[in-house]
Amino acid sequence: MTIDRRQVLLGGAGTIAASAFPFCQASAQAGGGKLESTLVIRSTGGVFEAALKKNFFDPFTKATGVKVVPVAASYGDMMAKATAMQTSGNVEWDIISPQYYELSKLSHLVEDLGDCAAMPNVASQGIPRACGGHGVLYLTGGQVLAFDPRAFKDRKPKTWADFWDVKTFPGSRALPNTGSPWANLIASLIADGVPADKLFPLDLDRAFAKFDAIKPHVSVWWKTGAQSQQVMRQGDAVMSLMWSGTAYATKKAGVPLDWSWTDAVADFGAWAILKNAPHPNAARAFIDFYMGNPENHAAFSREMGYSTSNKKGQALLTEEEKAELGAKPEIVEQIIIPDADWLEKNRAMALERWNRWLSA
Numbered sequence: 001m002t003i004d005r006r007q008v009l010l011g012g013a014g015t016i017a018a019s020a021f022p023f024c025q026a027s028a029q030a031g032g033g034k035l036e037s038t039l040v041i042r043s044t045g046g047v048f049e050a051a052l053k054k055n056f057f058d059p060f061t062k063a064t065g066v067k068v069v070p071v072a073a074s075y076g077d078m079m080a081k082a083t084a085m086q087t088s089g090n091v092e093w094d095i096i097s098p099q100y101y102e103l104s105k106l107s108h109l110v111e112d113l114g115d116c117a118a119m120p121n122v123a124s125q126g127i128p129r130a131c132g133g134h135g136v137l138y139l140t141g142g143q144v145l146a147f148d149p150r151a152f153k154d155r156k157p158k159t160w161a162d163f164w165d166v167k168t169f170p171g172s173r174a175l176p177n178t179g180s181p182w183a184n185l186i187a188s189l190i191a192d193g194v195p196a197d198k199l200f201p202l203d204l205d206r207a208f209a210k211f212d213a214i215k216p217h218v219s220v221w222w223k224t225g226a227q228s229q230q231v232m233r234q235g236d237a238v239m240s241l242m243w244s245g246t247a248y249a250t251k252k253a254g255v256p257l258d259w260s261w262t263d264a265v266a267d268f269g270a271w272a273i274l275k276n277a278p279h280p281n282a283a284r285a286f287i288d289f290y291m292g293n294p295e296n297h298a299a300f301s302r303e304m305g306y307s308t309s310n311k312k313g314q315a316l317l318t319e320e321e322k323a324e325l326g327a328k329p330e331i332v333e334q335i336i337i338p339d340a341d342w343l344e345k346n347r348a349m350a351l352e353r354w355n356r357w358l359s360a
Contacts, residue, residue, distance in 0.1 A: 033281045034281065035064055035065070035066055035281050035282050035285055036066065036278070036279035036281060036282045037065070037066060037067060038066065038067050038069060038279055038282070039060075039066050039067070039068050039069065039094050039095070039279050039282040039283060039286055040069045040070075040071060040092065040093045040094045040095070040278070040279065041057075041068060041069070041070050041071070041093070041094065041095040041097075041286070042070075042071055042072075042073055042078050042082075042093055042095065042096045042097055043070040043071065043072050043073075043097075044072060044073075044074075044224065044225050044226075045070075045072030045224060045225075045226060046072075046224065046225055046226030046229070047225075047226070047229075047249050047253075047304070048225055048245065048246070048249070048304060049070050049072065051249075051300055051303045051304045052070070052300070053068075053070065055296040055297075055299055055300040055303075056289070056290050056296065056300070057070065059289075059293070059296065060285075060286055060289045060290075063289065064282075064285060064289070066279075066282045066285070066286070068286070071093060072224075074178040074179055074180075074223055074224060075178050075179055075180040076178050076179010076180050076351075077179060078096055078097070078098075079096075079098070079179070079180075080179065081093075082096050082109055082274060083109060085274070086108070086109055086274070086275060086276070089276070091274055091275070091276040091277055091278060092278065093274055093277070094273060094274060094277040094278060094279045094280070094282065094283040095271050095272065095273055095274070095277075095283050095286065095287070096110070096272055096274060097138070097269050097270060097271060097272070098110075098135065098270055098272055099266070099267070099268055099269070099270065099338075100132055100135070100137045100268035100269065100270040101266060101268060101337050101338060101340050102340050102343065102344075103132040103133060103134040103135045103270055103272065104132075104133065104134065104340060105340050105341075105343070105344040106134055106135075106272065107134055109272075109274065109275065110134050110135060110272040110273060110274055110275060111134070111272070111273040111274070111275055111277070111280070112133060112134055113131065113133060113134065113135065113136070113273070114133065115131060116130075116131035116136060118284060118288075119131075119136070119284060119287055119288035119291070120288065121288045121289070121291035121292045122136055122287070122288065122291050125291050125292055125294070125310055125311065125312065126291050126309050126310065126311065127309050127310070127311045127314065130291070130309045132270060134272060135270035135271055135272035135273075136270060136271050136272075136287050136290075136291070136309070137268060137269070137270050137309045138269050138270060138271050138290060138308060138309055139245070139268070139269040139306040139307065139308050139309065140267070140268050140269075140306065140307045140308075140309070140326075140327070141243060141244040141245050141267040141268075141269075141305070141306045141307070141325070141326060142243075142244045142261060142264030142265060142266060142267050142326050142335050143176075143183040143241055143242070143243055143244070143264060143265040143266075143267050144241070144242060144243075144244045144247060144259040144260060144261055144264045144326075145157060145158070145159070145160065145162070145163055145187075145239065145241065145259060145260045145262070145264075146232065146239065146240050146241070146242040146247040146250075146257055146258070146259040147238060147239045147240075147257070147258060147259065147260075148232065148235070148238045148239075148256055148257060149256055149257070149258045150256050151171050151238040152169060152238075155168070155169075156258065156260075157169050157239060157260065158260045158262050159190075159191075159260070159262050159263065160187040160188070160190040160191040160262075160263060161190070161191045161193075163187065163191060163214075163239055163241075164188075164191040164210065164213065164214050166214075166217050169238075169239070170238075171237070171238030171239065172217060172218070172219035172220075172236065172237040172238060173214060173217050173218045173219065173237055173238075173239050173240065174218065174219060174220040174221070174222055174228065174231045174232075174236065174237035174239070174240035174241075175218055175220075175221055175222075175240065175241050176221070176222055176223070176228070176241060177221035177222065177223055177358060178222075178223055178224075179351065181350070181351065181354040182265070182338050182343065183241060183265040184211075184241065184354075185202055185204070185207045185350070185354075186199055186202075186263075186265050186336055186338065187241060187263075187265070188207045188208075188210040188211050188214075189202065189203065189206060189207050189210070190263050190336075191210060192206060192207075192209075192210045194206070196263055196334070196336050199336065199339075200338070200339035200342050201339075201342050201346075202342065202346075202350070204350060204353060208353070208357055211357065219231075219236055219237050220236050220237060220240075221358065222240070225242075225243055225245075225246040228240055228242050228243070228246055228250075229246060229249070229250045229253075229255070232250055232255055232257055233250065233253075233255045242259065243267055244259065244261075244264065244267065244305055244306070244325070244326055245267075245304045245305040245306040246305075247259045247305065248304065248305020248306075248324065248325070249303070249304055249305055252303070252305075261326055261331045261334070261335075262334070263334065263336055264326065264331075264334075264335050264336065265335070265336050265338070266335050266336060266337045266338065268337075269306075271286075271287045271290065273287075291309065291310060292310070293310075294310050294311075294312035294313035294315075294316060295313070295316070296313075297310040297312075297313025297314075297316075298313045298316035298317060301313065301317060301321070301325060302317075302321065305324070305325055306325065307322070307325045307326070307327040314327065
């Protein structure tokens with residue numbers, strides 16, 4: 001699937017095609033049948049899950065009576081467990097949240113939603129290309145270089161080369177170990193001078209050689225967004241690769257934190273329904289429900305630091321808010337989108353090498 005970053009992230013504001021009441025009615029119809037009483041959705045836990053619960057899960061339950069059960073899992077654990085459930089024939093989850101750019105490579109794992117015609121709010125209220133065939137875009141952000149501004153009085157770090165430069169920017173670092181090392185590998189190659197448009201196929205030898213230089217300075221390999229927040233809150237590191245929304249929420253909670261969007265790696269979350277999901281009607285109804293109610297989208301964005309895929313919700317944000325959320329054209333244009341074809345072919349090999357290097 002070819003993704004137009006500007007179309008996906010900067011879909012213009014449009015009119016809402018349904019009022020609040022028809023919106024709820026359409027959501028029930030989107031299930032394609034009687035709604036089940038329960039819906040199981042993979043989440044990341046912590047404040048992110050709490051914001052989803054307040055703005056989307058609880059309102060969905062109120063509108064439909066369907067109880068939403070969030071299950072926290074890292075990205076790597078999510079993909080591994082979803083695959084294992086399919087292999088065993090015992091699927092316990094309904095909705096997972098893979099990266100949007102990976103959807104076309106997950107046809108073995110998730111339902112084909114086609115043009116999302118069964119979910120009318122996706123077409124009427126979603127930004128352009130919100131329907132990705134095997135899933136629906138629900139938020140946009142990036143994996144950014146976050147730092148404690150108090151540690152750098154004269155010059156602030158901006159690039160991945162700065163992250164690796166421990167002489168000019170001294171202090172401990174933190175990096176993710178979530179079972180999805182692509183942002184780490186991309187950052188290391190960018191730091192080593194590889195142009196963004198020449199990253200793929202990833203030169204793993206070069207990437208790991210660069211990592212050898214920074215490894216002694218990494219104090220924490222965090223596994224969850226909540227842990228990355230704790231690292232910066234406690235001062236365990238002065239710099240970390242973080243999800244932009246997590247960085248935003250950390251700053252909003254009063255922790256001194258800034259971040260750079262330079263060569264950020266795409267964090268485009270999608271809702272996707274697992275094949276053989278136990279509650280498929282409720283899953284479709286929820287995705288359709290999610291795409292409505294722009295006020296909740298704007299509230300979620302302001303709370304969590306992610307732009308969402310509701311076009312009217314985006315329009316409710318100020319220009320200053322869009323800049324902080326990374327939804328400005330000058331930011332969007334330089335977000336790095338990993339090559340899904342390369343990931344599909346090399347995922348297992350690269351992940352095995354990453355784990356081996358990390359444990360050495």
